[in-house]
Amino acid sequence: MKAEIIAVGTELLLGQVVNTNATFLSEKLADMGIEVYFHTVVGDNPKRLEELLQLADSRSDLILLCGGLGPTDDDLTKNVLADHVGVPLVQNEAGLAALNAFFAQRQSTMTPNNLRQIETLQDGIPLPNRTGLAIGCLYKGTKNNYILLPGPPSELKPMFLEQARPLLEKEFPTTEKLTSRVLRFFGIGESKLVTDLAEMIEHQSNPTIAPYAKPNEVTLRITAKTEDERSANALLDQTEAEILAKVGEFFYGYGEENSLVEVVVELLKKEKLTITAAESLTAGEFQATLGTISGVSEVFPGGFVTYSKATKVSFLGLDPEHLEQTGVVSEDCAKEMAEAALRLAGTDYALSFTGVAGPDELEGQPKGTVYIGLAQKNGPTVVTENHFTRDRSYVRHSSVMKGLDMLRRAILNKN
16 A cells, blocks of 8 residues: 655745654554655645645555644645545534533633534544544545544644554555664765665665665664564564675664664663763763763763863863973873873773864864874773864764764773
8 A cells, every 4th residue: 555645734834843743654654564655745725735635646545634624714624635535524423522521621612613623524434533622534535545634743643543543454454564673873974885785775675775864873774574573573684684794883773762872871881881071172062962861870970071271281180281282182182181081080981072163273273173082991092083074063963973982882892
C-alpha cells in the first residue's frame, strides 16, 4: 500500500508551525509495513486542496489529511473531502454527547460553529478524539482510502495510535513489516561516507540504506522489509557488518537519540573512569554538554573555564612567561591546560580546548583554528590541531564533538 500525507494549514506554509505530524505518521506507518511516498503541505484553500486530492488519488492508495477539522471558517478539510468523494457530512452522536458534556463542565454556552467539529463523512468510520473535540474519520472509497486527523499533535498522536492504527491493521492487513536500525558516525562527512558505501547503496534492495547529515555527524538508516522480526534482524545484522567493514572506524552508536555525549558518559560509567576539562574558546560548553546527561556526577567532578590568559595562570597554574612565548592558540597551551586540569582534579582523563572561535583572528591564527588536548592518568598527552568552518557557534560545537570523540577512542583503545 502506498501512502501519502497531506498537512493542511496556512500556518505551516508560513513557518509559524513546524510539521512534526508527518514525521510521526511516516514512522508509525513504516512500522506497519505501509510505505509513505509523498509529504505535502497545502494552505487553507479549498481549490488547492481539491487539486491536491486529485493528484494524490492518481498515485496513492491511502491518503492521510492532518488539520482543518476545527470550528472556524478556514477549517474546511472535511467539507472538501466530502465533496471530493461525493458523500454528505453527518453529525456523530458520540461526538455530540462529548461536545455537550465539555461545555456543560465549563459552564459556558456552545456556539453553533462548534458543531462542525463533530461532523464526519457519511459511511465513514468515526475516530473518537480522547484529547480534543474534533472527530476524525476513516473513509474507504472504491479506489482510494482516506484518514482525517486533527492538526494539533496532542490530538493527532493518540487518535492515530488508539483509533486509526488498529483500524488500518484490521481493514488492510499486511504480512510484511518494515524494521529499521540507525547507525551513527562521527569524523566522516556525508559525501565521504556515501562515496565509501557507493557500491552498497547503488545495489541496495532489501535492506535499503539512507544517509542523513546532522550537525557534525552522519546517520545511516538501514531498513528491512520482512514478515517477521527475526528475519529482519538477520538482514540488518548482515548489512551492518558490511557497512562497518568499510567505515567502522567512525561508528559510535545506534538510534535517533543515542548521542555521542550519551555514549561517552556510559563508557566512563562502565569503566569507572572520570573526566575533567579546561576550556577556553568553548567557555564551558563541553562541561555543559556533559551536564545534560543524568547521573554524570558519577564521572565528572567538575572542571575549569579559563577564557583569559590571567585565568589560565591563576586557575590552572600555567607559567605566564611560557604562555606569553607560545601563545594561547597553540599545541603547548592545550597540552599544559589538559595536564594541569588532570593534576588539579585528580581524574583519569582531562580535555582542554583553546583556539579561535571567530569572527576575528587571534595571535595570527585564522578563525576555526582549535587545539584540543587529552591528558591521561596512565598515558601520554595527545593534542590535535583542528580547522573548523562556519560560524562561531558551529566552531564551538565542532570542538566539543571532537573532544568527545577523542575521549571515546581513548577509552576504547585502553581496553
